[in-house]
Amino acid sequence: MARATGQSLQPAHPRRRPTVMKRVWLAGMIAVLALSACGSGAASVVRPKVPTPGKPVPAAAISRLTVIAERAIAANGGKSVAWATAVVTTHAKALTSATPGDTEPSGGNTIVYLLTIKGHFVCHACSGPPGSKAPTGTYLSMVLVAKTFSGTDFGLSPKAPSVSPASLGPVTYLHVH
Numbered sequence: 020m021a022r023a024t025g026q027s028l029q030p031a032h033p034r035r036r037p038t039v040m041k042r043v044w045l046a047g048m049i050a051v052l053a054l055s056a057c058g059s060g061a062a063s064v065v066r067p068k069v070p071t072p073g074k075p076v077p078a079a080a081i082s083r084l085t086v087i088a089e090r091a092i093a094a095n096g097g098k099s100v101a102w103a104t105a106v107v108t109t110h111a112k113a114l115t116s117a118t119p120g121d122t123e124p125s126g127g128n129t130i131v132y133l134l135t136i137k138g139h140f141v142c143h144a145c146s147g148p149p150g151s152k153a154p155t156g157t158y159l160s161m162v163l164v165a166k167t168f169s170g171t172d173f174g175l176s177p178k179a180p181s182v183s184p185a186s187l188g189p190v191t192y193l194h195v196h
Contacts, residue, residue, distance in 0.1 A: 100138035117160035
């Protein structure tokens with residue numbers, strides 16, 4: 020908070036009461052200390068488990084992946100969705116399922132989430148030749164960097180992925196609407 024005048028936050032006299040700003044700061048610090056003292060250190064700070072390829076999707080990531088899947092479904096006109104899954108794998112392996120034939124010259128060992136959704140999709144945001152219809156598909160795939168949840172790759176296909184996500188690790192089903 021900026022001060023309009025050159026007043027100090029320190030009291031002019033040591034026995035005077037603290038200024039309003041100092042009281043607010045003290046109240047804030049007391050609240051922070053009280054919150055940090057509640058419970059043991061492990062319970063008060065929730066850190067998501069680092070995902071490991073070939074292991075199940077960490078429970079802490081499931082809700083965020085579900086939201087991302089629901090947004091992808093809505094953005095691509097998905098009205099009828101059969102299922103949505105997530106798998107922890109590497110970027111290079113995820114590409115074999117999401118976008119077959121695509122390669123990753125660097126960062127292929129980056130840990131990612133592979134989302135695969137079965138439904139009926141139309142990608143109005145996808146580009147194509149002038150005058151062409153928007154691409155459609157039954158299988159939507161997305162590759163997300165595990166640390167940031169940012170998308171790196173997107174695939175839309177009329178056929179099931181030639182490399183099954185289940186072959187890359189344990190499949191976690193997401194409860195999408």
